[in-house]
Amino acid sequence: MQIKMDYGRNGLIIDAPDHADVFLVRQMPNPADETIAIQEAINDPIQSPPLKTLLKKGMRVVVIHTDITRATPNDRLLPVILTMLEKGGIRRQDISLLNAVGTHRPQNKSELRKMLGEEIVSNYHCLQHNASDESQLIFLGNSSLGHPIKINRTLVEADLKILTGFIEPHFFAGYSGGPMAVLPGAAGLESIFANHSPSMIAKPQAAFNITEGNPIWEEMKEAALSIDNTFLVNVTLNRTNQITGVFAGDVIAAHAQGCEFVRKSSLHNIDKPYDIVITSNSGYPLDQNLYQCVKGLAAAKNGVRESGAILLIAACEQGLPDRSSYATLLKEWGSPNMILKKMAQPGFVCQDSWQVQIQAKVQKHADVYLFSDGLDDTQTRTSMLHPSRDLANTIQKLVRKYGQRVCIIPQGPLTILQKRSS
Numbered sequence: 001m002q003i004k005m006d007y008g009r010n011g012l013i014i015d016a017p018d019h020a021d022v023f024l025v026r027q028m029p030n031p032a033d034e035t036i037a038i039q040e041a042i043n044d045p046i047q048s049p050p051l052k053t054l055l056k057k058g059m060r061v062v063v064i065h066t067d068i069t070r071a072t073p074n075d076r077l078l079p080v081i082l083t084m085l086e087k088g089g090i091r092r093q094d095i096s097l098l099n100a101v102g103t104h105r106p107q108n109k110s111e112l113r114k115m116l117g118e119e120i121v122s123n124y125h126c127l128q129h130n131a132s133d134e135s136q137l138i139f140l141g142n143s144s145l146g147h148p149i150k151i152n153r154t155l156v157e158a159d160l161k162i163l164t165g166f167i168e169p170h171f172f173a174g175y176s177g178g179p180m181a182v183l184p185g186a187a188g189l190e191s192i193f194a195n196h197s198p199s200m201i202a203k204p205q206a207a208f209n210i211t212e213g214n215p216i217w218e219e220m221k222e223a224a225l226s227i228d229n230t231f232l233v234n235v236t237l238n239r240t241n242q243i244t245g246v247f248a249g250d251v252i253a254a255h256a257q258g259c260e261f262v263r264k265s266s267l268h269n270i271d272k273p274y275d276i277v278i279t280s281n282s283g284y285p286l287d288q289n290l291y292q293c294v295k296g297l298a299a300a301k302n303g304v305r306e307s308g309a310i311l312l313i314a315a316c317e318q319g320l321p322d323r324s325s326y327a328t329l330l331k332e333w334g335s336p337n338m339i340l341k342k343m344a345q346p347g348f349v350c351q352d353s354w355q356v357q358i359q360a361k362v363q364k365h366a367d368v369y370l371f372s373d374g375l376d377d378t379q380t381r382t383s384m385l386h387p388s389r390d391l392a393n394t395i396q397k398l399v400r401k402y403g404q405r406v407c408i409i410p411q412g413p414l415t416i417l418q419k420r421s422s
Contacts, residue, residue, distance in 0.1 A: 006283030008315030045249025100185025150188030178255030275403030316374030
């Protein structure tokens with residue numbers, strides 16, 4: 001049978017075994033008018049006064065948004081929010097937009113225009129968070145785990161903070177969105193490294209579908225609650241990037257409702273793991289590089305048996321990226337066992353270590369194959385993966401080697417598999 005995988009910008013049709021099980025995100029209805037849906041959610045928020053009642057003339061407002069590696073429809077969401085702010089009496093010169101890049105690279109002007117739209121870039125104060133610049137940060141105390149909470153100064157000092165983003169399953173924070181706008185989005189390196197440290201990533205509760213009781217998410221929650229006067233506007237999306245839900249209001253309560261909405265559409269129960277899982281990383285922009293595609297591998301791990309196989313289909317148009325810490329660590333350490341051994345050393349801290357650690361855990365569990373137009377075979381092997389150039393041939397070989405039970409996850413980490421409870 002032919003299955004369309006979310007791959008790059010246009011998708012990819014594969015010939016899959018007829019007997020394979022296919023798991024898709026359940027389709028949720030999208031509103032007829034996205035603008036009206038956003039406005040209605042903001043005017044009738046969850047456990048919060050309506051936005052218009054929070055606005056006062058002369059106040060400074062920061063609207064924080066996700067970066068280019070995320071699928072948030074910033075160019076459709078932000079104009080609605082900005083219009084509502086100005087109609088509420090906030091002057092344009094008192095509004096700043098903050099790109100919550102976390103440890104990612106900043107965007108160039110062209111990328112910002114694509115993300116936000118020409119109108120916003122040309123007419124509003126657009127800032128990019130720099131996690132390594134201490135002058136941009138304010139220390140707000142230590143978390144309950146003893147980790148420093150350092151947050152972007154402009155965000156903290158604003159009179160009102162609007163946190164935007166979108167909610168999807170997340171491989172170690174449970175779900176994206178909500179408090180993640182603050183930590184890691186607008187946090188300092190020290191805070192991010194502590195939150196994403198090997199000991200935190202290793203916690204069994206640091207996984208898909210878990211927020212409460214997940215130490216990583218709980219600390220993100222603490223960071224978000226350490227700043228006052230916040231208002232959340234998160235969205236959920238379907239396969240074609242249409243908005244299916246808008247969750248506005250209290251950062252924690254609105255996010256919780258959004259997570260429950262996503263859980264209903266993304267969670268699938270399985271009776272037992274599969275021999276082979278064929279997956280994607282949800283296509284562009286989530287499969288821009290292999291670093292981001294670790295999320296797809298982590299999702300596939302939930303559905304594959306020990307010593308089974310995962311076939312990842314991801315465009316990786318920006319490579320690994322080659323000059324990243326992620327690429328360096330994979331090349332230098334060369335095996336899952338060595339990676340996990342190095343990271344277990346006391347005091348280990350390194351950019352991108354969390355992604356490398358999770359990939360190593362996946363590869364200790366199952367063999368991983370990669371089909372990608374963006375990486376050559378040398379890059380793939382250096383990343384500890386088995387290259388595939390002929391998908392049909394690879395799938396046939398995997399079935400002969402690993403077994404007949406095949407699972408296909410066309411939308412990758414947007415789909416959560418879990419063993420059915422007895």
